[in-house]
Amino acid sequence: MARILVLYYSSYGHIAAMAEAVAEGVREAGHDCEIRHVPETAPKEVAEAAGFRKMEGHRQIDGPEELADFDGIVVGAPTRFGRMPSQMAAFWDRAGGLWASGKLIGKVGAAFTSTAAQHGGQETTLFSILTNLLHMGMTIVGLDYGYGEQNGVDEVKGGAPYGATTIAGGDGSRMPSEADLGGARYLGRRVAETAARLAG
Template structure:
């Protein structure tokens, strides 16, 4: 029986989302599905990225039209003022043809995020991302409380029932912790379990 394929599609400026994505991919593969990592196209000029000290990743750039090739997706989205980064919005703005054809109806998707602070909008970023899925008829799969780390109040821990997350600090100095990576891996595993329940080879 063929395995379903999940695309993990990210935008990462300084690497926090990329680090979480690696754990999500690990969890997906351990959960029994094929997982492929992609990034959305950059919209900022290189001179601006240089001033921001942005990190460049050797990850294939996904064309919006290629979303049809996957059975499901998990999107890694950094927060900008509590909503998804503009690069993610630009990616979805280019999916009008897919929307007109109903090409993504019935596929599944999840989300994970990164914010500068504990209260920087991890949940609102997920919430404001949902209209993209709704208009395409994509089914949202939340993490829920399948990771018990979400109950850990002994230290700062990113993530929520909406999906995994990390807190990066305003200067990006804080890197994803072991607990946050554990949440991300759990999200991958549980998402894979959901996809396997509904996948028809």
């Protein structure tokens, strides 16, 4: 049985919902999954003024060294000008010792994100996450086209071959659709299955 970590940062609940769906996919495939969030680094007054939602219901990760305890890590964060936000970047900036030790080499990694618009930097944000995982020596799993629901233009939907995504809308009122959540579940399942095969 593979042990998978879903590590995320969420400002308004979109990524938290996607994290739950990724975990569902892992568990539905018969594997163990834990969800953790990185620390909020924005000043309290800034977070309150912007209406940030607290990441309740999931434990905050203590530090990068915890990552070595898992067979696979699925990282989720919203976009910030086409890249991961400072909260997630700050966490990975503390991972130099983990990189030096090589403890993540060969483990499975994947990414998911949320943007306000369909062309708001989904793929570049995914790549900004995946770049860190590749530097750690991880084997990357994307949202392959076995998940056909990411195709088509009949409705607004997320999804990219590089990871699961959702679109929040300019005012953040659009929560992940069933197609978006399905992509997150599919990604979680593929990560768990791949990690189990590599560990076997």
